[in-house]
Amino acid sequence: MPESVTSSGSPVELIQSASQTERDIHKELVFDNIEFLIDTLTAAHTRKQRMPPVGCVGATPERLARKRDGRSETCRYTAIERGSHRDDSLCFCEDPLSGSDDPLDAVAAVVLAGPVESPAQRFFERWPREAVRALREQHGDWADIRSLQKDTLSAALGKFGRGKGISSERVSRLQQLLSAVEKAHYTDGVTLKEFSRVQYRTYVDFFTEIRGIQEGDAWWLLQTAFDKPVWPVDQQVDELLCSLGLIDPADIQREVGRRRKLEDKLIDRQIAPLYRALATHAITAGGDVCGETCEIRKFLLTHRLRHQQRDRDGPTAVDLFAGAGGLSSGLRQTEFDVRWAIDIDPDSVATYRLNHPEIPHEDVVCGDVQEIDLAQQIRETVGRPDILVGGPPCQSLSQAGYRSRRAGDEDYSILDDDRTTLYTQYVQTVEELRPKVIVMENVEGMINEVGDTGVRVIDWVIEDLELLDETGLGYDVEYRVQDMTELGIPQKRERVLLFGVRKDLVEQNSSNAAELLDEIPVEDETYSIQQGLSGLPRLRRGEGGKVLSKVGRGSKSDYVNTHRLNSGTSLCFNHLAREHPMEKDRILFDEALEPGDTGWDVKYGSDGEYAEYIEYDVGTAEEQRFGDKYRMLRWSKPAPTIVAHLAKDANGYVLPDFYEHAYSDEERSDPSRNRGITPREAARLQSFSDEYIFLGSFTSWFRQIGNAVPPVAGKRIGQVIEPVVTNSEQPTLKTDTSPANEAVSDD
Structure with missing residues (x-):
């Protein structure tokens, strides 16, 4: 159960201590990702192999009517598990009333069960629903059951009693219900099939006159039996809603009957599955609702606030162009305390916020660095950070991005692309704040000549940084091209790493930028795709989802174990395989390509049997071009560079069947x-841990991942820089209060 809302240190007290901005941003983050939260709750319950709750969408007659029109959604338990049923007439959640054609079935089950403390408990009353199902299978519709004598009805229900049969009181309550339904002027006989035409208050008043049904039960029935978009007031669920930040603490006492504010914020079709999922979690999770092993902890506002109350005494860092937070995640694994970050992409910012609870939402900014006074905002939040890191957008410098834009515009020039010079915002921020160390990561294109211009962007960057000597403490700057496989990442990813160490620190520590780059720890072993993906479920085309309750089998590789990539969760997030409906792709994947092959091999390297399926330019037999548009990977080798283009297609990253090519x-x-x-x-x-959740659309997940700095690279960087910034003195600079062009050293 969640902590009591009245206890010391309770969710109410914790949330009331938070700023209104933190509460508002978090509420919008959760509302924007309600579907992800529902799937996580459902998968977590399924993973524990507990009996699913009743209240299936298939047990609502109105949902069944929509299903016949092709508009009904699938029960979340079926979507998450995709398993086989013991009874084809039941949903995977095996609600006994799945397929019911009359809401009276669910109402009768509540009457048989009797009073409960919380409507949430109704989701775990399975035997009354089994009794109702058996009763109707044996005696037909409710009009026929209404005509049965009490003794006959008791005998029919007897086997569902708990050892001593159904009590006389329960049978009497059922008879009272059937009599009341028959007499009601807005029903047509002993049925509630037409009852949906009345007002909500009429429902509640009618049901609460029946013995065994309380007001909370009436609202629960409105939602689960009549498919009405209402949210019952429920103390156990309300405590979870408060912890999630979805309702204000004051509303717990203020609203009665139903939560209208919550209904207004949610889409109608989200209300029933979310309430069912939260009720299930509240009833079954025990003391783990707000614990560090709770699968929904990242969505809990209380979880964030507890992290933000912890001591933060490590060296401070700021992440510009932070993306989904790969570099910050790596630094966090060392002693660094990342205090502020910014990115322009809303999905990346949402992902960053969710996975970095230690940073207040308002300190992870979604905005354009060209329109924000970066130095001023950082000063107000952090002061002067010890380290400033960032990777200005690299699409204009990447080979893939350049080819794409040239194809659409023959006059395109990298030098005219605004993204090419975004690094100037980074340099300007360095000039105003003068952090101890600066780190920049970018694509290899940064050190290449731009066309025939004789210009290299890296030269611009270094020149601008060297000019800082004229306005204050300058930097010793060096760069190198780093092969990420050397850092223990199973991917051929070469990136430019630029370090800048403030010159007063070089004098104090005798470590310059070049020496720090040389000290980055490297691995003796090169990891393969098979080692990188060990422990993940082996999917077929079209399988998977936002959240899966199943995880892979077998031992985990040293790569996974060393970096603890499979720790922190028992679920599998963002694991969804594309379907390939085009017959051409199916033939290429299943028949033409072998591990290591590219489109060029299919066109020229074989007997030409499948050459007709390569319809794009791969060059000639003598000179290959764009051969990797179709490419089958090798399990025993590192992956090629993971790129944002995966958002468009994964044809250049085809995994061969594991059980044919890796494990015979x-x-x-x-x-x-x-x-x-x-x-x-x-x-x-990319070395993200399995608990790192990516928000947004399926294509956005790929863009965020492809644009990210591998967290392990961030960790390696942090390991060599942390001693420099912690073992040095910070001089007083006028840049703390003065314009950048007045910055000088007081030393």
Whole structure:
């Protein structure tokens, strides 16, 4: 159960201590990702192999009517588990009333069960629903059951009693219900099929006159039996809503009957599955609702606030162009305390906020660095940070991005692309704040000549940083091209790392930028795709989802264990494989491509049997071009660079069937496992932990992952820089209060 809202240190007290801005931003974050929260709750319950709750959407006659029109959604338990049923007439959640054609079935089950303390408990009253189902199968419709004598009715229900049969009181309550329904002027006989035409208050007044039904039960029935978009007031669920930040603490006492504010914020179709999921969690999770192992902890406002109350005494860091937070995540694994971050992409900012509860929402800014006074905002929040990190957008410098824009505009020039010079915002912020160390990460194109101009962007960056000597303490600057496989990442990803160490620190520590770059820890072993993806479920095309309750089997690789990539969750997030409806793709994946092959191999490297399916330019037999548009990976090798283009297609990242090409097992081999990598697999190859959740759309997940700095790289960087910033003195600079061009050293 959640902590009591009246106890010391309770969710109410914790939330009341938070700023209104923190509460408002968090509420919008959760509301924007309600579907993800529902799936996480459902998968967590399924993972524990507990009996699913009743109240299935398939047990609502109005939902069934919409299903016949092709408009009904699937029960979340079926969507999450996708398992086989013991009874084909039941949903995977096995609600005994799944397929019911009369809301009276659910009402009768509540009457048989009797009073409860919380409507949430109704989701775990399975035996009354089984009794109602059996009763109707044996005696037909409710009009026929209404005509039964009490003794006959008791005998029919007898086997569902708990050892001593159904009590006389329960049978009497059922008879009273059937009599009241028959006499009601807005029903047509002993049925509630037409009862949906009355006002909500009429429902409640009618049901509460029946023995065994309380007002909370009436609102619960409105939602679960009549498919009405109402949210019952329920103390156990309300405590969770408060912890999530979805209702204000004051509303717990203020609203009665139903939560109208919550109903107004949610889409109608979200209300029933969310309430069912939260009620299930509140009843079954025990003391783990707000604990560190709770699967929904990242969505809890109380979880964030507790993290923000912890001591934060490590060296401070600021992350510009932070993306989804890969570099920050790596720094966090060392001693660094990231205090402020910014990115322009709303999905990336949402992902960053969710996965970094220690940073207040308002200190993870969604905005354009060209329109914000970065130095001023950082001063107000952090003061002068010890380290400033960032990776200005690299699409204009990447080979893939350049080819794409040239194809659409022959006059395109990198030098005219605003993103090419976004680094100047970074340099300006350095000039005004003078952090101890600066780190910049970017694509290899940064050190290449731009066309025939003779210009290299890296030269611009270094020149601008060297000019800082004229206005105050300058920096010793050096860069290198770092192969990420050397850092223990199973991916051929070469990136430019630029370090700048303030010159007074070089004198204090005798460590310059070049020496720090040389000290970055490297691995003796090169990890493969198979090692990178060990422990993840093996999916076929079209399988997976936002959240899966299933995890892979088998031992975990050293790569996974060393970096604890599978810790923190028992679920699997963002693991969704594309379907490939085009016949051409199916033939290429299943028949033409072999591990290591590209489109060029299909066109020229074989007998030409499948050459007709390569319809794009791969060059000639002598000179290959764009051969990686179709490419099948090798399990035994590192992956190619994980790129944002995966948002468009994964044809250049086709995984061969594991059971045919990595673990020989003919019985389990299946060509439908020849498919593009999933976002979770891309995240693993980027060294994100399995508990790192990516928000937004499916394509946005890929963009965020492809644009990210691998967290392990961030960790390696933090390990070499942390001693420099902690073992040095911070001089007083006029830049704390003065314009940048007046900055000088007081030393």
